[in-house]
Amino acid sequence: MIRANKMMSGIIFTAAVLGFFIVPTPARAVSTLVVDDDGMATPTNCDAVDSTYFTVTAAVAASSAGDTIKVCDGLYQEQVTITTNSITLISVNHWGAKILAPLVMIDSKAIVRVNGATGVTITGFEISGPGAGACGSLSYGIRVDGGGSATIQNNHITLIRDEPLSGCQNGVGIGVGRNAESTTGTATILNNVIDTYQKGGIVIDNTGSSALIAGNQITGVASTMSIAQNGIQVSRGAKAEIRENQVDGNWFSGAFWTATGILVFESDSVKVQGNTVSNSQTGIDMESWCWKRPSASNNQVMQNTIDGESDFGVSVAAFAFEGYSTCNPLANNNKVDSNSITSANFPGNGDTGIFVGTDVIGNPGYVPTAYNNKVISNTIFGYTTPIDDQGT
Numbered sequence: 001m002i003r004a005n006k007m008m009s010g011i012i013f014t015a016a017v018l019g020f021f022i023v024p025t026p027a028r029a030v031s032t033l034v035v036d037d038d039g040m041a042t043p044t045n046c047d048a049v050d051s052t053y054f055t056v057t058a059a060v061a062a063s064s065a066g067d068t069i070k071v072c073d074g075l076y077q078e079q080v081t082i083t084t085n086s087i088t089l090i091s092v093n094h095w096g097a098k099i100l101a102p103l104v105m106i107d108s109k110a111i112v113r114v115n116g117a118t119g120v121t122i123t124g125f126e127i128s129g130p131g132a133g134a135c136g137s138l139s140y141g142i143r144v145d146g147g148g149s150a151t152i153q154n155n156h157i158t159l160i161r162d163e164p165l166s167g168c169q170n171g172v173g174i175g176v177g178r179n180a181e182s183t184t185g186t187a188t189i190l191n192n193v194i195d196t197y198q199k200g201g202i203v204i205d206n207t208g209s210s211a212l213i214a215g216n217q218i219t220g221v222a223s224t225m226s227i228a229q230n231g232i233q234v235s236r237g238a239k240a241e242i243r244e245n246q247v248d249g250n251w252f253s254g255a256f257w258t259a260t261g262i263l264v265f266e267s268d269s270v271k272v273q274g275n276t277v278s279n280s281q282t283g284i285d286m287e288s289w290c291w292k293r294p295s296a297s298n299n300q301v302m303q304n305t306i307d308g309e310s311d312f313g314v315s316v317a318a319f320a321f322e323g324y325s326t327c328n329p330l331a332n333n334n335k336v337d338s339n340s341i342t343s344a345n346f347p348g349n350g351d352t353g354i355f356v357g358t359d360v361i362g363n364p365g366y367v368p369t370a371y372n373n374k375v376i377s378n379t380i381f382g383y384t385t386p387i388d389d390q391g392t
Contacts, residue, residue, distance in 0.1 A: 005006070005116050009029045010322045012338060013222065017111075019266065020159070023028075027097075028189060029067035029367065030064075030067055030068070031063075031064070031067045031068075032067070032068045032069075032070060033052075033053060033059045033062060033063055033067060033068070033069045033070070033071050034046075034052040034053065034055075034069075034071075034072070035052065035053045035054070035055065035056050035058075035059045035069060035070070035071040035072060035076070035335070036054070036061075036072040036074060036075060037054065037072070037074030037075060037098075038051055038054075038074070039051060039052060039053070039054045040052060041072050042107065043070060046072035046073065046092055052075075053349060054144075055076060055090070056069070056076050056077055056078060056080045056099060057073055057078050057079075057080055057081075059071075060080060060081070060082055060084070060087070060089070060094065060282070060348070061062070061124070062132060063084050063087050064084065064087075065084060065085045065086045066086050066087070066088065066298065067084075067087050067088070067294075068087070068088040068090065069087060069089045069090070070092050071089070071090065071091050071092060071097035071125070072092050072093075072096070072097065073091075073092065073093055073096035073097060073100070074096075074097060075098050075100060076078070076097065076098065076099045076100065077099075077100040077101070077102050078099065078100075078102060079102060079105060079106065079110070079111060079112075079113070079114055080113070081113045081114045082112070082114045082115065082117050082120055082148075083115050083116055083117050084117055084120050084210050085117050085118050085120070085172050086117075086118070086119035086120070087117070087120055087121075088120075088121040088123070089112075089120070089121065089122050089123070089306045090121070090122075090123045090124055091123065091124035091125045091126075091262055091283075091322075092129075093124075094154065094381070095124065095125065095126040095155075095156050096126075097124070097125050097130070098125070098126040098127075098128060099111055099112060099125055099126070099127050100128050101128070101129045101130065101131055101132070101138050103132045104132070105131070105132075105137065105138060105194065108139055108140065108143055108145070108181075109127075109131075109136070109138055109140065110139060110140035110141070110142065110143035110175070111127050111138075111140065111141050111142070111160075111374065112125075112127060112141070112142045112143075112171070113140070113142075113144075113145070114142070114143070114144045114145070114148040114149075114150045114185070115144045115145055115146045115179035116145075116146035116147055116148050117148045117150075118147075118148060118149045118151075119149060119150075120148065120150040120151070121150065121151045121153075122142065122148070122150060122151070122152050122153070122155065123154050123155070124132055124141075124152075124153075124154050124155065125155045125156070126156075126157075126158070127141045127142060127153070127155060127156070127157045127158075128141075128154045128158050128159050129158070129159040129160045129161055129163075129171075129306075130154075130159045130160075130161050130162060130163040131161065131162050131171075132163065132249075133162060133163070134162055134163070134164070134166055135162055135166050135168040135170075136162070136168050136170050137162050137170075137173070138160060138161065138162065138170065138171060138354045139170045139175070140160065140172050140173075140174070140266075141157040141158075141160045141172070141173045141174060141177045141194075141197075142155075142157065142174045142175070143172075143174075143175045143176075143185075144175070144176045144177070144185030144186070144187050144392075145175075145177060145181070145183040145184070145185050146183055146184075146185070146187075147184055147185070148159070148185050148186065149185065149186040149346055150186075150187050150188075150337045151187070151188045151190070152174060152188070152189050152190070152192060153189075153190040153191055153192065154189075154190070154191050154192065155192045155193075156192070156193045156194075156316070157169040157173040157174065157192060157193070157195075157347040158193075158194070158195050158196050158226055159196050159197075160172060160173050160196075160197045160198065161196065161197060161198035162198060165198060165224065165226050165227070166198065166226060166227070166283075167226050167227045168198070168227075169199050169227075170179075170198060170199060171197050171198020171199045171200075172197060172198075172199055172200045172201075172202075172203045173192075173194035173197045173200070173201045173218075174187070174189055174192070174194065174201070174202045175202075175203045175205070176189075176202075176203070176204045176205070176209050176210075176211050176238075177204065177205045177206040177208065177209030177238060178205050178206060179205050179206040179207075179235070179236040179237075179292055182206070182371075183206065184206050184207075184208035184209045185208075185209050186209065186210050186211065187204070187211045187212075188212045189202060189211055189212065189213045189214070189216060190212075190214055190215050190216070191214075191215040191216065192216045192217075192302055193216070193217045194216060194217070195217075195218070195219040195220075195223060196216045196219070196220075196221070197220065197221075197229070198227060198229070199227060199229060199281075200229060200230045200231070200232075200233050201218035201219075201220070201230070201231045201232060201247070202216070202218065202232045202233070202237070203232075203233045204230075204233070204234045204238040204239075204240050205233070205234075205235045205236050205238055206235075206236050206237060206238055207236065207237030207238070207293070207310045208237070208238075209237075209238040209239070210238060210239040210240060211234075211238075211239075211240045211241075212240070213232060213240055213241070213242045213243070213245060213298075214241075214242075214243050214244050214245065215244050215245065215385060216245045216246070217245070217246045218231045218245060218246065218247045218248070219247075219248045219250070220248070220249040220250040220259070220280075221249065221270070222249040222279065223251045223252075223253045224251070224252065224253060225252070225253045225254045225349075226344045227252070228252035228254075228258060228259045229251075229252070229258040229259045229260075230250060230259065230260045230261075230262075230263045231248075231250050231261045231262060231277070231280065232245065232247060232249035232261070232262045232263070233260075233262075233263045233265065233289060234263070234264050234265070234267050234270050234346045235263070235264075235265040235266060235267055236265065236266050236267065236293055237266065237267055237268075237292070237293050238267050238317055239267065239269060239270065240260050240267075240268070240270050240271075241270075241271045241273075241276065241284070242262060242271065242272045242273070242275060243272075243273045243274045244273075244274045245274060245275045245276075246275070246276045246278075247262060247275060247276070247277045247278070247280065248261075248277075248278045248279050248280070249279050249280070250279075250280040250281070251265065251277075251279065251280060251281050251310075252281060255328060258281045258282050258285075258311055259280055259282070259357070260281065260282045260283075260284075260285045260286070261275075261277035261278075261280035261282070261283045261284060261306075261309075262275065262277060263284075263285050263286045263287070263302050264284075264286045264287070264296055264299050265285075265287050265288070265296065266287075266288050266289070266290075266291065266292055266293040266294075266296055267293070267299075268295055268296065268297050268298050268299065269271060269298045269299065270282055270286075270299045270300075271299070271302075272299070272300065272301045272302070272304060273300070273301075273302045273303055273304065274302075274303050274304065275304045275305075276304070276305045276306075276307070277279075277304060277305070277306045277307070277309070278306075278308045279307075279308040279309075279344070280308075280309055280310075281309065281310055281311045281312075281318075282302075282309060282311050282312045282313075282315055282339060283306035283309040283312065283314060283341065284301050284304060284306065284315070284392045285312070285314075285315045285317070286299050286301070286315065286316045286317070286331060286334055287315065287316075287318075287319065287331065288318050288319070288329040288330055288368075289319050289320070289321045289324045289325050289329055290318075290320070290322070290325045290326055290327040290329035290330070290331065290366065290368075291324045291326065293328070294327050294328070294329065294330050295330035295331065295332065296316075296318070296330070296331050296334070297330055297332045297333050297334060298332075298333045298334065298336070299334045299335070299337045301314055301334070301335065301336045301337070301339060302335070302336075302337045302339070303337075303338050303339065304339045305340045305341070306337070306339060306340065306341045306342070307340075307341075307342045307344075308342070308343075308344040309341075309343065309344060310343070310344050310351060311351050311352070312351060312352050312354070312355050313339070313341035313342075313343070313352070313353045313354060313380065313383065314336050314339060314341065314353070314354045314355070314378075315352075315354075315355045315356075316331050316334045316336065316354075316355065316356045316357075316370060316373050317331055317356075317358065317359065317370065318330055318331040318368035318369055318370050319351060319356060319358070319359050319360075319361055320358075320359075320360045320361065320365075320366040320367060320368045321361045321362065321364055322354045322361060322362025322363050322364040323362065323364075324364075325364045325366045327366060328366045328367050328368065328369065329358075329366065329369070330368075330369050330370075330371075331356075331358075331367040331368075331369070331370045331373070332369065332370065332371045332372055332373065333371075333372050333373065334373045334374070335373070335374045335376070336354055336356075336373070336374065336375045336376070336378060337374070337375075337376045337377060337378070338376070338377045338378065338381070339378045340378075340379045341353045341378060341379065341380045341381070341383075342380075342381045342382055343381065343382030343383045344382075345390040351383060351384060351385070352384070352385045352386075352387075352388045353378075353380035353383040353385065353386040353387060353389075354371050354375055354378060354380065354386070354387045354388070354389075356370055356375065356387075356388070356389050356390060357370050357388065357390025358370050358387070358390060370390060375387060375389070
């Protein structure tokens with residue numbers, strides 16, 4: 001480092017002695033690019049006859065940092081991958097530009113992918129499946145990975161699933177990071193409508209991934225035997241603030257597994273506040289198996305309205321699970337405060353309003369712990385067991 005600095009100083013000194021002046025290159029002006037499926041538009045008129053881009057992919061490839069890409073109403077059947085920082089992708093009319101899953105998709109099987117680019121904004125689109133096959137045909141509506149970051153707002157993300165709906169663990173409306181691929185992302189996810197997904201509405205996954213998730217309307221397929229859906233999932237070390245979302249219709253009618261409105265799985269310090277969760281088997285679940293990480297601890301579930309759940313309104317659980325657990329699972333120091341929790345089957349026919357505790361499934365050889373959790377000032381109605389307390 002010292003040697004490099006001395007060399008650089010010498011170069012500047014020589015230029016000054018010889019009378020050379022270094023003229024900085026002028027900053028490039030940002031541009032507005034336009035996409036129309038008939039190839040003719042201007043930044044102010046989608047009906048103009050000026051030549052423009054036929055596809056979103058072509059405009060993204062031609063863009064530079066700071067550019068805005070306006071997309072006119074139309075159908076765009078393509079996979080869009082964004083690797084340029086600070087571009088804004090916007091539908092001229094709300095949900096008027098529809099980006100559809102192509103028949104053949106390449107990995108990561110996302111309709112729109114932000115891969116390593118930071119400061120990207122995606123606004124106002126309809127992004128739609130379904131995939132063309134029976135299993136694994138479509139993974140994401142929007143995915144942020146490779147350390148990228150994005151603001152995703154006011155979009156309609158729908159039918160992110162196989163055709164027909166399958167039990168395969170793909171089909172996520174918005175995915176940020178992925179533990180299985182050792183990739184991370186960051187996102188601000190605001191005011192989107194996400195529905196008819198296969199596995200999950202929004203998934204934030206892996207240590208190093210984070211998100212603000214606010215004001216979204218997320219709706220599963222309601223009762224199904226095909227797959228246990230999760231409306232919002234923060235998992236495997238990811239961080240998030242989840243507030244003022246509406247989550248509805250996540251219900252698995254098969255055996256053993258449970259669908260969840262909001263799932264915090266093996267993640268710590270997640271804040272879940274002011275959401276409305278309805279018609280899901282479990283409303284809000286904080287859970288660790290010590291599968292990829294040891295704990296679901298120091299989370300806060302506050303001021304949520306949870307209505308119409310059958311199994312648990314709120315669950316705080318550490319499960320030692322044969323075949324999955326690799327250490328002692330922990331669910332400690334979580335706070336469940338000032339929530340309104342109502343059973344689907346009131347009065348007296350529901351299961352448990354708030355569960356705090358542990359379980360051992362099979363013979364895993366590990367001991368789960370749920371310790372020093374706090375359950376404060378909640379209103380619970382219609383459950384057979386209002387509070388099942390094993391670790392408060």
